[in-house]
Amino acid sequence: MAFNKNEPFNKLPDLPPIDFQESQDIFRHLAKASRYLGELNGLCASLPDPQLLINTIVLQESKDSSAIENIVTTQDELYKAAAEEGTASHAAKEVLIYREALYIGLKKMQAQKNLLLTNTMIEIVQTIKQNNSGIRNVPGTALKNAINGEIIYSPPCCEDVLREKLTSLERFINDPEASPLDPLIKMAFIHYQFEAIHPFADGNGRTGRIINALYLVQQQLLTQPVLYLSSYIVKYKTEYYRSLRGVTEENNWHDWVMYMLTAIIETAQLSTKKIRNTLSLKEDIEKNMKQALGSSFNYDLLQLMFALPYLKIELLENKDIAHRQTASTWLKKLVEADILKPQKMGRTTYFVNYRLMDILSTN
CATH class of the missing domain: 1.10.10.10 (Winged helix-like DNA-binding domain superfamily/Winged helix DNA-binding domain)
Structure with missing residues (x-):
């Protein structure tokens, strides 16, 4: 993989990686990730009113995904904004917009015969940015170290190249014959590839994390986009970026796949715990409300x-x-x-x- 951080990476290889090998530790992590994700999906499928909890869980995902981009809001600010408070902070509004973008992406994907296409990605980023963003068509884009300004990565350029790479990514996402690998490993590949293509001037990180959630729904691994994946990335943000760079610079797919599988394991367990605890609390509060309100419950x-x-x-x-x-x-x-x-x-x-x-x- 020829890579020079100071030049547009127009030779970014298409998926799947030709030299990726599934190791024993990847197999073990994959088994655990599949088990915990299945438990979470089964719990969501059994909910009498799934939308009730899903909105709340998705809002938490939105909060953490935005925090990765240094859009930070408190729980108090966020839920006051969700309660339709007109004086919501800018960050809280951004988080609510992220949740809206996720639902728009889900609806668009389902309307397109469950295909996750470039136009869906564009609609997601347009919602996130609240503008008419399209594919980057201006040269000179480079990702830089926020402290010293050093160029870390120069993504492909320009629009014709980006659309070609997105078309190839579409095929990998939507064609089950593109790779025999497990969908969870493919999700790790897809996330890297989208971030490496970096098709938009801004909003790529949040769009990429929404694509993760949509892909799991598309693959019927989750009935709803409830995986709380960004909480893990927030906790291990340095390792996240280091692992992405490891693929680009050293073709180190192993560590990146392990990172993403570990994220799925931990966040699936976390989401399951939150949902179970919320259901238990709802049951307790219902009993107490009936006592407090009597016939007006x-x-x-x-x-x-x-x-x-x-x-x-x-x-x-x-x-x-x-x-x-x-x-x-x-x-x-x-x-x-x-x-x-x-x-x-x-x-x-x-x-x-x-x-x-x-x-x-x-x-």
């Missing part, structure tokens, strides 16, 4: 508490769950029962499902 309110852990009176009104006075009465009773905790911010009082926030904040 409202199941839609229970659902909303888990979809949006930061509630406010206006939100219950806007969702047509209760009129203002009734909403105020219910929320006060839930505070008295220690089900919610009030948190005053300016003129607004939020009612926080604090135990759910504890679950979501645990890594």
